[in-house]
Amino acid sequence: MKVSTQRLTMSLITEGDWSLFVSLHTNPQVIQLCFDTPDETVLKSKFESRLTPWEANSNTWLCMVIIDKLSGQKMGVTGFHLEDGIAEVGYLLLPEFHGKSYGTESLSGLMEWAYLEHGIAHYKAVVTEGNIASERVLGKCGFHLDMIIPEAHMIGGKTYSDHIYFRKIETYK
Template structure:
């Protein structure tokens, strides 16, 4: 499995991507408005769960590493997990790649691939209030804010609202 765009390619995560995964889940520039840093055991379990080969009926995350086509550098991860016919999307980018539109480019390509290859048409994303950059990525990819859940999530001892975004796509508007 390989998804490509003009500037990026996305490939399934492998055991060799452990250092990237550790950095994404421990760098405050990535995690500040996403989650608290997981314990070593939690992180290892998350990573191992993402190594399984994904199929449309899987109940675990499809996890793809995003690479820059020119440099070959890993810039982050993207993917989704199916729940009741809805794909919940997620993405994390290393701080040095923020602001380069890689989040939007990779998510748009992932959605197009999912619609075209697997007929997945319903998507959801949960964003912590204040994570404006992630909200912009979702809006650019056709999502709209559906619901705000006050005090839904705690990061660093502070309660935040969850912003729940949804998107419906088909092959005509992907």
């Protein structure tokens, strides 16, 4: 299973991607507006759950590694969890790839693939208050802010609201 865009290839995460996964979940520049650094047991469990084979009717996350086509460098992960016909999307990029539209390109490519291959037309994203870069990515990908849940969780001892975004795909050309 592979997804391809102009600059990127996305392929299923494998056991060999453990170091990338750790970097994405422990680098302060990546997680500062997402979550606190998980302990190793929680992180290992999360990683192993992402290795579970995904099918359109499964209850598991589809997790794909984002790879630069030219250099072959692994840049981050993207994916979604399907529940009641709505795919909740998520993505994390290493800091050196921030601000270069890779998040937008990978998310757009993933949604187009999911729509064309599996008919998934409804998408949701949860963004922490203040994560303006992720909100920009979602806006560029056609999402709209649907609701704000005040004081939804804590990161670093500070309480944040969750911004809930939705998108319905009508058609891809």
